[in-house]
Amino acid sequence: xxxxxxxxxxxxxxxxxxxxxxVSTVYFRGFLRLDGxxxxxPVMDLLLAIIEQADAITLHLGELEFLNSxxxxxxxxFVVKVREKGDLAxxxxxxxxxxxxxxxxxxxxxxxxxxxxxxx
Amino acid sequence: xxxxxxxxxxxxxxxxxxxxxxLQVAELMAQNAQLKQQVSDLHIAxxxxxxxxxxxxxxxxxxxxxxxxxxxxxxxxQSTLQTILETVSRDKSDLELMLQAxxxxxxxxxxxxxxxAVETMRRSEELFRAISESTSVLMILTxxxxxAIAYANSVSGSCLGLAVSQLLGQSxxxxxxxxxxxxxxxxxxxxxxxxxxxxxQVRRADGALLWVSASAxxxxxxxxxxxxxxxxxxxxxxxxxxALRASEDALxxxxxxxxxxxxxxxxxLRQAEAMYRSIFENAVEGIFQLSAQGQFLAANPALxxxxxxxxxxxxxxxxxxxGQQVYVQPRRWDELSAYLKGxxxxxxFESQVQRKDGRVLWVSENVRxxxxxxxxxxxxxxxxxxxxxxxxxxxxxxxxxxxxxxxxLNVLPQAVAERLKRGETRIADSFSxxxxxxxxxxxxxxxxxxxxxxxxxxxxxxxFSAFDHLADRYNLEKIKTIGDAYMVVGGIxxxxxxxxxxxxxxxxxxxxxxxxFKTPEEQPITLRVGIHTxxxxxxxxxxxxxxxxxxxxxxNVASRMELQGEPGRIQVTAPVYExxxxxxxxxxxxxxxxxGKGTMHTYWLMQARPEEG
Numbered sequence: 219x220x221x222x223x224x225x226x227x228x229x230x231x232x233x234x235x236x237x238x239x240x241v242s243t244v245y246f247r248g249f250l251r252l253d254g255x256x257x258x259x260p261v262m263d264l265l266l267a268i269i270e271q272a273d274a275i276t277l278h279l280g281e282l283e284f285l286n287s288x289x290x291x292x293x294x295x296f297v298v299k300v301r302e303k304g305d306l307a308x309x310x311x312x313x314x315x316x317x318x319x320x321x322x323x324x325x326x327x328x329x330x331x332x333x334x335x336x337x338x
Numbered sequence: 339x340x341x342x343x344x345x346x347x348x349x350x351x352x353x354x355x356x357x358x359x360x361l362q363v364a365e366l367m368a369q370n371a372q373l374k375q376q377v378s379d380l381h382i383a384x385x386x387x388x389x390x391x392x393x394x395x396x397x398x399x400x401x402x403x404x405x406x407x408x409x410x411x412x413x414x415x416q417s418t419l420q421t422i423l424e425t426v427s428r429d430k431s432d433l434e435l436m437l438q439a440x441x442x443x444x445x446x447x448x449x450x451x452x453x454x455a456v457e458t459m460r461r462s463e464e465l466f467r468a469i470s471e472s473t474s475v476l477m478i479l480t481x482x483x484x485x486a487i488a489y490a491n492s493v494s495g496s497c498l499g500l501a502v503s504q505l506l507g508q509s510x511x512x513x514x515x516x517x518x519x520x521x522x523x524x525x526x527x528x529x530x531x532x533x534x535x536x537x538x539q540v541r542r543a544d545g546a547l548l549w550v551s552a553s554a555x556x557x558x559x560x561x562x563x564x565x566x567x568x569x570x571x572x573x574x575x576x577x578x579x580x581a582l583r584a585s586e587d588a589l590x591x592x593x594x595x596x597x598x599x600x601x602x603x604x605x606x607l608r609q610a611e612a613m614y615r616s617i618f619e620n621a622v623e624g625i626f627q628l629s630a631q632g633q634f635l636a637a638n639p640a641l642x643x644x645x646x647x648x649x650x651x652x653x654x655x656x657x658x659x660x661g662q663q664v665y666v667q668p669r670r671w672d673e674l675s676a677y678l679k680g681x682x683x684x685x686x687f688e689s690q691v692q693r694k695d696g697r698v699l700w701v702s703e704n705v706r707x708x709x710x711x712x713x714x715x716x717x718x719x720x721x722x723x724x725x726x727x728x729x730x731x732x733x734x735x736x737x738x739x740x741x742x743x744x745x746x747l748n749v750l751p752q753a754v755a756e757r758l759k760r761g762e763t764r765i766a767d768s769f770s771x772x773x774x775x776x777x778x779x780x781x782x783x784x785x786x787x788x789x790x791x792x793x794x795x796x797x798x799x800x801x802f803s804a805f806d807h808l809a810d811r812y813n814l815e816k817i818k819t820i821g822d823a824y825m826v827v828g829g830i831x832x833x834x835x836x837x838x839x840x841x842x843x844x845x846x847x848x849x850x851x852x853x854x855f856k857t858p859e860e861q862p863i864t865l866r867v868g869i870h871t872x873x874x875x876x877x878x879x880x881x882x883x884x885x886x887x888x889x890x891x892x893x894n895v896a897s898r899m900e901l902q903g904e905p906g907r908i909q910v911t912a913p914v915y916e917x918x919x920x921x922x923x924x925x926x927x928x929x930x931x932x933x934g935k936g937t938m939h940t941y942w943l944m945q946a947r948p949e950e951g
Contacts, residue, residue, distance in 0.1 A: 290443040294436040318446045325439035329432060 228260060233282070235261060242272050243311075246282040250289045258292040265296050269306055279323070280313035280338070290322050294329060301330040309334040475570045476550070478510060482563035485509045497571060499543035510567060515539035515547050527554055527565070540569065549576040624722035628705075630715050632660045632671050644701070644724055646693035656694070666690040666698055674705065678718060682707045688725065700729035750886045751815055751831045754878060766877035772829040773841040773871040773914070774888065774896035777805070777848055780864040780905035781857075782822040789858055797855065798822060801863075804851040812840040812847075817888055823900075824848075827888060830876050838871050838917045842943055845869060845908045867908040868899025869943070871917065898932050899940065908943040915941040922946050 227236035233248030244265065252258050269275055277293075279285075285293075300308045310326060312319035314337045327333045470477040470491040476498075479489040487505050495502040498513055511520035519538040526533045533554040539547045550569040557564045618625055624641030626634055634657055637650040645664070647653040657663045661671025670689050677684050683706035691701050705720030746755045757765055779785070779801070786794055802819055809816045809826050813834055817825040826844060828837030845867045852865040872892035878884045895911060903909035915924050924941040932938045 284447075285443070286447065287440045287444040291436060291440045294439050298432055298436075317450055318443060321446055322439060322443040325435070325442060329435050329439070 226264070228264065235264065237264070237268055239272075241276070242268075242274050243276040243278050244268065245278045248282065249284040250282060251284060251286040252288060254288050255291060258288055262292055262296060266299065269300060269303060273305065274307040274309070275300075276309040276311055278311045279319060280311060280316070282319075283316060285318060285322075290326075293326060297326050297329045297333065301332075307334070308332070309336065311336045311338075313338060475568050478505075478567045478569070479557075479559070480510050480565050480567060482565065485511060485565075488564065494569075497542070497548065497569075498540065499546075513540045515541045519552075523552065523554055527556065531556065537572065549573045621721075624701075626720060626722065627708075628660065628718040628720075630675075630717065632675070633658060634660070635717055641722060644693075644699070644722060645691070646695050646697070664691045666692055674703075675718075678705060678707050679715070688729075699724055700726045749884075750878065753831050754886055758878065763881070764877070764879055766875055766879065767831065768873065768875050769830050770873050771837075771871060772827050772874045772876070772888070772892065773838045773869060774874065774893055775826045775828075775841050775845055775867065775869045776897050776900035777824045777826075777845075777865055777867045778900055779822040779852075780866050781861075785857055785863070793858075797863075801852065801855055804854075805848055808844050808847045808851065812844045814840055814844055815886075818885060825888075827874070827876075830874070830888075831886070838914060839921060841869055841871075842908075842910075842914075842918055842922055843946065845943060846945065849906065849908065864905035866900050866903040866905055868896050868901070868903050869908065869910045869914050870896035870899055871911070871913050895932070895935065898935065902930065902932060910941050910943050912939050912941070914943075918943075920947075921949075 226239075227234070229236070233246070233250045235244065235246050237244050250261075252261075265275075265277075297308065300306050308330065310323050310333055312323045312335070314320055320337065323335055323337070327335050471493075473491070474493055476494040477489075477491045478487055478494055480486060481488050487508050487510055490502050490505045492502055495505060498505065511517065514520045516539060519536075523533050523536060523538075526536070533552065536552045538550060538552050540550055541547055549572050551572050552567060552569050554565050554567045557566055618638045621638055621640055624644045625638045626641050627636040629635055634654045637653050639650055642648070642650045642653045645653055645657075647656065659671075661668075665671050667690060674684065674687060674689075677687075683704075685704045687703045687705060689701060689703070691699050693699060702723045702725045703720050705718050708716050708719055710716045743755070743759075746758070750758065754765060785797075789797070802824060805824050805826070806816060812828070814826050814828045814837070815830060817827055819825070826841070828834055828841040828844075834840060848867060849865060852863055855863045857863060870892055872890075872895070874888045874890040874892050876886065876888050878886055899909040899911060909927065910918075910924070918924075923944040923946075925944055927940045927942055929937045929939050
């Protein structure tokens, strides 16, 4: 199931990110507070590798309790990449219980109005 | 042209004229030359101009060409620049959005973290205050380097005999009874970073000294070096320690005395033990000690013998739990221990027990609970007697008694039987009213001649059994049968409401029942029935073959009603008629002569009225 040898999951004590190809969904869980864009590169690489091969992707962020500013920058850049690809459907699935998601996910939608945003 | 016109004009005739002409020619020639020169100049000028024009033209063309190319180039560059501009402005807008997203995200996180931090701080401060105000320990915060008190809980104030506000700003060491203590604590704090349970004395505002156990812990509060000092009042303990030392000496003395007394007592006990041991060993009854779990702790030889073991040791070693290995009834031990828990002792507790060889015995036990000083169950002790023989006798007696009681109930009403059992010998009760019924098979004499005695008895048995059944049904008391006659009474020995009606129903039922029986020749068997109601005496007299019987005029009249009745009919007296006429249908027989009574008006009982059922 490892698509093209790309790492499909990243896991540390603080957070876990993994991809389920069955539902084309990347799940984020825990606390993401990597230091700067450079440290986010593996996450970005994981996401970019997936959109190389998929025509739709969902980022499931409901269980991501914390994301620092570098993290949101990384997500912004990812959204721009998706937009530039043109034919890719992007869904952001967040939670209203997590304060940052209610606001920041809407800001991401401004970069790409075609994003489907689910907050529950 | 001007030159040509001048040349064609006619020449003058004289010299002058010639001169003139020559002058003129010279002039003309000069003019001609000048003209030629002019023409040549013009030629030159023309050709120069033409060449120059060509050159200019070529140059202009070239310049034009270059300009057109340049315009194209510029147009191309402009479009490229336009594209770049678009991309750049798109990127700029993206970057603006990203910047905004990141900034707002940062703001949210900042807000959230700040709120959390403030909340956490508030809570920890609340917690600190709750702890410091609820504890009996003095808690004091001092600020370095001068040791001025920045915070003190209310206990600190009350302990030191001052208001908390008076403590603030003061140096903590001023309350130390011994200044050296403060220096030592400072030293410890620097050496090991903390002070734990250092016992010192502090001075209250009123001058009294207080023993406390002091601990100190450095903290950084609001970027200032602070020390949390806690003081724990241990004056009670210090007093107790002194008291303890005093009482220890007293105790040591007492212990010595006690030891001597114990030695004496032990000697006495040893003698007593030897005596009890002898009783225990030689007793006829089984004696035992049982643990709370039902295991033998001790047993005497008599018990071992009783349970079929060679020695008490074998009994103790073999029986792990009396409930399973001694008592036959599975829950007997549970019952015994439950009873003992409630009442502490039990006497004549009778159970079946199993010997080692499997034989079952009946035993009677006396058991009591032995408790320790705290009242906790320590073990049980008790004695056992073999009561197998007595039990066998009792069982036999019980069986006999049941049998005789059953017999007694067949001949006596239960209430009367109970009274006889209680020891009454002569029972004769007067009843103000009872209803007596006599019935007799009308053609019995004729019948007895026709069939064998055996068949006759069978027939009578069947008929009377049917009557017995009716008597039970109507709650009436059968008194007896005399030959082919049947006697039954209502209203005694225990009062029955409406016994007249019950007897009337019985009579009608008897007539219906008898109709089911036939003689061997298929002839109907007929019954005469008589009923009377009135006072009777009922009871049991005599000492042998006694029965419950009735006496009195009422009995005689009822018997007469039957004797002087008619087969298949029920004859009743006027009192019966009067009590039942509204519920049963009667036919008046009119006055008849009754032997020993004179003339009586009697009635035939026909049937129950429909509403009577």
